[in-house]
Amino acid sequence: MLKGILADLRYVKRTPLTLMGLAGVLLLSIVAACATWIAPFPEDARGTTHIEAKFEPPSLSHLFGTDELGRDVFSRVIFGARISIVVGLFAIGLSLLIGVPLGVVAGYIGGRVDEVIMRITDVFLSFPPLLLAMAISVTLGPNLLNAMIAIAVAWWPWYTRILRAEAVSVRERAFVEAARAMGASPGRIILRHILPNCLAPLIVQASMDLGSIILTSAALSYLGLGAQPPTPEWGLMISTSRSFFLTHWWIVTFPGLAIFVAVLSFNLLGDGLREIMDPKVRRRMG
Amino acid sequence: MGVYSYIARRVMLSLIVLLGVSILTFLLTRVVPSKPEIRWVGPRATEEQIARAREELGLDKPLYVQYWKYITDFVRGNWGISIRTKQPVLRDILARLPASLELILASMILAVIVGLPLGILSAAKAGSTVDHLGRLLSIAGVALPSFWLGMILQLVFAKELGLLPLAERADMLVLLLNPLKHITGFYLFDSLVTGNFTVFVDALKHLVLPAVTLSTYPLGLCVRMTRASLLEVLGEDYIRTARAYGTREAKVLGKYALKNALGPVITVLALTFAYSLAATFLVESVFAWPGLGRYASEAIMTVDYPAIMGITILVAFTYIALNLLVDIVLALLDPRIRLG
Numbered sequence A: 001m002l003k004g005i006l007a008d009l010r011y012v013k014r015t016p017l018t019l020m021g022l023a024g025v026l027l028l029s030i031v032a033a034c035a036t037w038i039a040p041f042p043e044d045a046r047g048t049t050h051i052e053a054k055f056e057p058p059s060l061s062h063l064f065g066t067d068e069l070g071r072d073v074f075s076r077v078i079f080g081a082r083i084s085i086v087v088g089l090f091a092i093g094l095s096l097l098i099g100v101p102l103g104v105v106a107g108y109i110g111g112r113v114d115e116v117i118m119r120i121t122d123v124f125l126s127f128p129p130l131l132l133a134m135a136i137s138v139t140l141g142p143n144l145l146n147a148m149i150a151i152a153v154a155w156w157p158w159y160t161r162i163l164r165a166e167a168v169s170v171r172e173r174a175f176v177e178a179a180r181a182m183g184a185s186p187g188r189i190i191l192r193h194i195l196p197n198c199l200a201p202l203i204v205q206a207s208m209d210l211g212s213i214i215l216t217s218a219a220l221s222y223l224g225l226g227a228q229p230p231t232p233e234w235g236l237m238i239s240t241s242r243s244f245f246l247t248h249w250w251i252v253t254f255p256g257l258a259i260f261v262a263v264l265s266f267n268l269l270g271d272g273l274r275e276i277m278d279p280k281v282r283r284r285m286g
Numbered sequence B: 001m002g003v004y005s006y007i008a009r010r011v012m013l014s015l016i017v018l019l020g021v022s023i024l025t026f027l028l029t030r031v032v033p034s035k036p037e038i039r040w041v042g043p044r045a046t047e048e049q050i051a052r053a054r055e056e057l058g059l060d061k062p063l064y065v066q067y068w069k070y071i072t073d074f075v076r077g078n079w080g081i082s083i084r085t086k087q088p089v090l091r092d093i094l095a096r097l098p099a100s101l102e103l104i105l106a107s108m109i110l111a112v113i114v115g116l117p118l119g120i121l122s123a124a125k126a127g128s129t130v131d132h133l134g135r136l137l138s139i140a141g142v143a144l145p146s147f148w149l150g151m152i153l154q155l156v157f158a159k160e161l162g163l164l165p166l167a168e169r170a171d172m173l174v175l176l177l178n179p180l181k182h183i184t185g186f187y188l189f190d191s192l193v194t195g196n197f198t199v200f201v202d203a204l205k206h207l208v209l210p211a212v213t214l215s216t217y218p219l220g221l222c223v224r225m226t227r228a229s230l231l232e233v234l235g236e237d238y239i240r241t242a243r244a245y246g247t248r249e250a251k252v253l254g255k256y257a258l259k260n261a262l263g264p265v266i267t268v269l270a271l272t273f274a275y276s277l278a279a280t281f282l283v284e285s286v287f288a289w290p291g292l293g294r295y296a297s298e299a300i301m302t303v304d305y306p307a308i309m310g311i312t313i314l315v316a317f318t319y320i321a322l323n324l325l326v327d328i329v330l331a332l333l334d335p336r337i338r339l340g
Helices: A002-014 A016-033 A073-109 A111-124 A129-140 A144-171 A174-181 A186-222 A234-240 A250-277 A279-285 B003-031 B036-041 B047-057 B063-075 B089-124 B129-143 B146-160 B172-177 B187-193 B197-234 B237-244 B249-287 B292-301 B305-333 B335-339
Strands: none
Touching: A016 A073, A016 A250, A016 B129, A073 A111, A073 A144, A073 A186, A073 A234, A073 A250, A111 A144, A111 B003, A129 A144, A129 A186, A129 B003, A129 B249, A129 B305, A144 A186, A174 A186, A186 A234, A186 A250, A186 B129, A234 A250, A234 B146, A250 B129, A250 B146, B003 B036, B003 B063, B003 B305, B036 B047, B036 B305, B089 B129, B089 B187, B089 B197, B089 B249, B089 B292, B089 B305, B129 B197, B146 B197, B146 B249, B172 B197, B187 B197, B197 B249, B237 B249, B249 B292, B249 B305, B292 B305
C-alpha cells in the first residue's frame, strides 16, 4: 500500500501547484524545526520587551520591524510556525484518534451501531467548525490546549465519515472474505486489511485539514480563545496589535501573511494529492 | 419512492439531528462547566444572583428534568439574559440580525457573480493556464484569514487611497442629516424604497470592504464546486452524444452540462451561508459592523455565556434548516435524487 502511495508521488512533478504546496510545507517544517537558530532575537518570542525600540519599521536588523512592545516581529513570526505546526498536528492526531475507530466500527459492524454513530456525526456536522470550536473553548476556558481539544472535537466526524465509507466498500471485497473464511478475528481484519486500504484518502484529507485547522486556531486566538500573550501565535499577534495597524502596517501584515502562506501550502498539497490519487484524473494526465 | 415520502424521511432525519444538537448544547451549557450557574451570571455576580441563577437553571434537579426545562424555555423564546447588555438574548440577536444578513447576502451575491463564470471557464479549459489560475484562486480564497484580509483592505482602500470608508454601516453625520426609516433593517433596501439616495450611496460604500472580505471563502468554494461538478458532468455519455451531433460547444456547456452541474453548487452555497454566520464574528469585529458577528465577538471577550450559547444554537438551526430546504428543492427539481 505504501509503495502505491510512493508510486503516486511521481505525479507530483507534473502538477506545478502541488509542487508549490510541497515546497511551502517543507519550508514551514524547516522553519518550525530550526526556529531557535533562524530567529535573530529568540528571546523576543518568549516575551522579552524592549519598550525603547517600539514601532521600528522594517530594516536590516529587524526584517519585519518591531511591535508595540519593541519585540522583533520576524523572530516572533518564525516561532509562530512552530506553534501552528504543533497545534495542527495535535488537533489532527486527536481527531483521528476519535474519528478513525468510530468510523471503522460503524462501517465494519454496520446495522444499529452504524446508524447511531452516523447520527452523532450528523449532529456535530450541523455546526460550522469555527463556531463549535469556539463554543467548546468558551466552556473549557481560554488557552491553547483547550483550543486544540475544541478543534479536535469539532473535526473528528469528517474522519469517521471517510473511514466508514472506505470500510463499507472494503468489507465486501474478496480478500477480506478470504481472511474471514480462514478464521481471522474482526480485530485482525480491521488492522491488517481494512485500515491499510483507508490510508490514502486519510492522508489526503489530513493534509487538507492541517491548513483549515491552522486557520481555525489562528481565528480562535484572534478572538481571545486560543493562545494567550505573550505567546507568538500568529492570530494572537494580529489581535494584540490591531489598535496600531493603521499607523504601523508591518505589525499585522507579516503574521497574517504567514498564516496565509501556511494554510495555502497545506491546501495546495492536499488538493494535489487528492487529484493524483484519483485514477480518473490521473488517466487524463497520462 | 415518491417525492413526498423522500421529503418526509428528510424532515424526520432533520428532527433527529435537531434533537441531537439540543442535547449537545445542553451538555455544553449545563454539564461540562463545573459551576454552570457562575458561567450564566458572570464572574462579578453577587451571592444572591448566583443562588437565583442556580434555582432558575434547576441545577439541583435530575438531568432529564433540567433538559426538559432547557428545551421548553428555548421554544418559548426564553434564551436567558445577556450578561453584557442585560437584555434578553433573543431580543439582542433579532435586533442585530438584519445588519448581518445584509452583509452576508451581499458577500454571497459577489461570490456567485465572480465565482460561477470562473468555475465554468476553469472546467471548459481544464489543464490550461486559465484553469491553473482558477484553481489557485479557489484555494487561495479559502486560505485567506478573513480578519487579516479585512485589515489589509482597510489599510489600502480606506487609509492610503481614501476611496472607501474605514468601518461601520453608514456615516453618523449622513444618517443624522437624512434620517433613515427602519422597515426591514436592511439599509440598502430601506433607503431605496423610501427614496433616500444619499443614505443608499453611503451605505453601499460602507458595504463594499466587509462584503469583499467575507466573500473570499464562498468565492473559493463556488469556483471549486462549479469546476469539479461541471467536469464530472462533461464526462458523461449524453454530453459526448451532444458533441457528436455537432452541437456548438457553448450550447453543450451552457445548456446541457451546466443545468445538471448546478445541484452540488447550490448545496454548497446554501451551507456556506451558515458558515458565513460564523465567519462574520471575525469580519464584523474588524469593520465595527453592528451585527450578530460583532455581538458574538464581544460576547466571547466578556465571556457572555447566555449570548454565546444563543448564537451557537441559532447558527446550528439555520444550518439544518437550510440543508433540509436545499434537499427538498433539489428533490422536487431532479428526479434522480429521490429515486436514487
